[in-house]
Amino acid sequence: MTDAQETAADSSLRTAGGGPPDDVALDEASPTPLLEPRDGIPPVIADAASLAEVVSAFAAGTGPVAVDAERASGYRYGQRAYLVQLRRAGAGSALIDPVACPDLSGLGEAIADAEWVLHAATQDLPCLREIGMIPERIFDTELAGRLAGFPRVGLGAMVESVLGYVLEKGHSAVDWSTRPLPEPWLRYAALDVELLVDLRDALEKELDRQGKLDWAHQEFDAIASAPPPEPRKDPWRRTSGMHKVRKRRQLAVVRELWNARDRIAQRRDVSPGKVLSDTAIVEAALALPPNVHALSSLTGFGHRMGRRQLEQWQGAVDRAKPPPATELPQPGQPHAGPPPPRSWADRDPVAAARLTAARAAVMALAEQLNMPQENLITPDTVRRLCWEPPATPDAQSVAAVLTSYGARAWQVEQVTPVLVAALSATA
Numbered sequence: 001m002t003d004a005q006e007t008a009a010d011s012s013l014r015t016a017g018g019g020p021p022d023d024v025a026l027d028e029a030s031p032t033p034l035l036e037p038r039d040g041i042p043p044v045i046a047d048a049a050s051l052a053e054v055v056s057a058f059a060a061g062t063g064p065v066a067v068d069a070e071r072a073s074g075y076r077y078g079q080r081a082y083l084v085q086l087r088r089a090g091a092g093s094a095l096i097d098p099v100a101c102p103d104l105s106g107l108g109e110a111i112a113d114a115e116w117v118l119h120a121a122t123q124d125l126p127c128l129r130e131i132g133m134i135p136e137r138i139f140d141t142e143l144a145g146r147l148a149g150f151p152r153v154g155l156g157a158m159v160e161s162v163l164g165y166v167l168e169k170g171h172s173a174v175d176w177s178t179r180p181l182p183e184p185w186l187r188y189a190a191l192d193v194e195l196l197v198d199l200r201d202a203l204e205k206e207l208d209r210q211g212k213l214d215w216a217h218q219e220f221d222a223i224a225s226a227p228p229p230e231p232r233k234d235p236w237r238r239t240s241g242m243h244k245v246r247k248r249r250q251l252a253v254v255r256e257l258w259n260a261r262d263r264i265a266q267r268r269d270v271s272p273g274k275v276l277s278d279t280a281i282v283e284a285a286l287a288l289p290p291n292v293h294a295l296s297s298l299t300g301f302g303h304r305m306g307r308r309q310l311e312q313w314q315g316a317v318d319r320a321k322p323p324p325a326t327e328l329p330q331p332g333q334p335h336a337g338p339p340p341p342r343s344w345a346d347r348d349p350v351a352a353a354r355l356t357a358a359r360a361a362v363m364a365l366a367e368q369l370n371m372p373q374e375n376l377i378t379p380d381t382v383r384r385l386c387w388e389p390p391a392t393p394d395a396q397s398v399a400a401v402l403t404s405y406g407a408r409a410w411q412v413e414q415v416t417p418v419l420v421a422a423l424s425a426t427a
Contacts (some may be wrong), residue, residue: 016352034165036189041183042093044083046100051107054086054094059110061091064139066117069124070176070189073305074273076203081127082176087193088114095189098131101177105132108268117140117200119155119192121223131230139216141196144203147219148214149370159195162202167191200208210370215410219375222408234329245285248328252320253285255329260316276300284317298330334361338387350426354386365418379417382404385419393423 006065068082096410116135145153280300289295344352390397
């Protein structure tokens with residue numbers, strides 16, 4: 001049993017955040033199913049008066065606030081939140097409908113001085129930001145698990161291995177835009193925040209025992225302070241199966257079909273994949289059908305698709321044909337920074353040797369520290385350093401390069417010595 005599990009076995013910890021009753025024994029060999037929230041399933045908050053009561057209750061609560069959000073990925077356009085769950089000592093749990101209550105900035109301000117506990121925070125923070133909930137301090141239990149060396153860091157796996165309870169996870173991929181939400185889904189949603197603070201407390205103690213707590217705080221601060229990501233350039237290039245598309249005219253077809261699909265999906269508020277599959281887009285690009293009849297014979301454009309829809313997609317294909325070659329997209333995704341590592345051996349064998357040595361050094365250190373390599377230092381940072389290393393690869397210059405690429409202080413401190421050694425050995 002790890003220190004984290006011993007901490008969780010303490011009944012005072014297990015009940016502080018709304019865990020199971022004190023008389024439930026934690027059996028490490030047989031995890032206990034957690035079937036009902038301790039206080040029952042809270043009502044869904046869907047009007048201003050009820051929301052004001054929740055804001056008041058959570059403002060008066062104490063300690064960290066467990067926060068989660070459910071989206072309708074695969075069903076609706078975009079990544080908006082369709083349910084927000086919270087739990088705090090002294091306030092209990094709350095389920096809020098952000099469709100009926102689209103402005104939760106008042107709630108965000110009421111708990112602004114508290115630490116927000118999320119699992120995989122980078123997934124939920126964008127949709128929470130859209131409804132006015134922006135934390136100042138966070139604790140990410142998934143990232144904490146990675147830094148602590150847990151092999152499985154999904155919420156269910158973490159709750160089971162650390163706290164000894166089994167969460168029912170059967171509703172994780174349902175359509176959360178459904179109204180009214182079925183009771184089993186609401187139960188699942190409430191249980192997602194039931195033990196989140198308990199898990200945070202146990203992981204904090206485990207990170208402290210391993211000497212990694214300050215590292216975790218630096219990571220959490222970086223996530224909380226990160227600006228919203230820039231819009232992705234040429235998102236159509238991420239169409240599944242794009243590796244088959246080589247010619248520029250074919251790339252133009254992918255672009256036109258992708259953009260047409262995106263406009264329709266946004267207008268209908270449905271997932272783009274429900275409008276037209278990536279497979280169909282790639283098939284049309286490869287075939288360059290001259291007319292609707294030829295298009296209808298391709299995968300994804302079968303008999304279930306009406307004539308009007310076929311003409312719509314054929315129109316997108318036709319729009320890709322007239323532009324002169326100078327306006328056609330170039331093969332390969334434009335990117336800043338070093339080229340793909342697979343081309344290094346031909347373009348710069350010395351840089352390739354540096355990268356091989358640096359990767360091996362980072363891997364060995366990550367194993368020693370018992371954490372994933374990408375959490376120790378991002379692969380992109382290592383590639384950039386190896387492609388354009390400082391003239392004199394000493395500790396000061398390497399640390400400066402790592403910092404300029406966004407590495408946190410703890411990462412710089414840990415990886416600088418091994419990277420200096422790797423660069424020096426291949427100079």
